[in-house]
Amino acid sequence: QAKHLNEWTIGEDSGLCVPYLNGAPGIYSARFSAPAATDARNNEKLLYELRDARDQQRDAYYISTIALSDPTGQVHIEAEGRCWGRIIDEYRxxxxxxxxxxxxxxxxxxxxxxxxxxxxxxxxxxxxxxxRFIGQLRLLAN
Structure with missing residues (x-):
C-alpha cells in the first residue's frame, strides 16, 4: 500500500490461532467459515472444530502485527503482540x-x-x- 499511495503507511492485521487446529483460523480468522462469513458462523465453526478437544487443547492466542512502511515500501518498524487464553464452549x-x-x-x-x-x-x-510499535517509533524519530 505504501508504494501505491506514495505515502508513509501504517498497517495492522490480527487473527486468532489455535495450536490444536494447526494455527487455524489464523490469517483466515475473519472468513474462517466462508468467504462472506459472519462472527456467529465463525464462532459456530470454531466450536465445531474443537468439539472433541480437551481443556489443554483449547489453548489459543490472538496475534497482531503492526508495520510502518515508507513510500518505497521499505518496512521500518514491525511490532507483534500476543494474548494467550483458551476457547471456552459457551458464549459469555x-x-x-x-x-x-x-x-x-x-x-x-x-x-x-x-x-x-x-x-x-x-x-x-x-x-x-x-x-511495542510506539516504543520503536520513538527510537526511529530520534
Whole structure:
C-alpha cells in the first residue's frame, strides 16, 4: 500500500490461532467459515472444530502485527503482540466482536466480551503490539 499511495503507511492485521487446529483460523480468522462469513458462523465453526478437544487443547492466542512502511515500501518498524487464553464452549459477555465471547483469559476467568474496553486494551494483542510499535517509533524519530 505504501508504494501505491506514495505515502508513509501504517498497517495492522490480527487473527486468532489455535495450536490444536494447526494455527487455524489464523490469517483466515475473519472468513474462517466462508468467504462472506459472519462472527456467529465463525464462532459456530470454531466450536465445531474443537468439539472433541480437551481443556489443554483449547489453548489459543490472538496475534497482531503492526508495520510502518515508507513510500518505497521499505518496512521500518514491525511490532507483534500476543494474548494467550483458551476457547471456552459457551458464549459469555456482550462486548467486543468476533471470537471475543469464546476467548477466555485464564488469569481473569473472563472472556474478552466480558472485559471493559480499558482492560481489554491493556491485555489485548493489539494493545501489546501498539505498545511495542510506539516504543520503536520513538527510537526511529530520534
Amino acid at each position: 459477555g456482550s462486548g467486543g466482536f468476533g471470537y471475543d465471547p469464546l476467548f477466555e483469559i485464564r488469569e481473569y476467568h473472563r472472556t474478552f466480551a466480558e472485559l471493559g474496553a480499558g482492560v481489554k486494551g491493556v491485555l489485548s494483542h493489539r494493545g501489546r503490539a501498539l505498545q
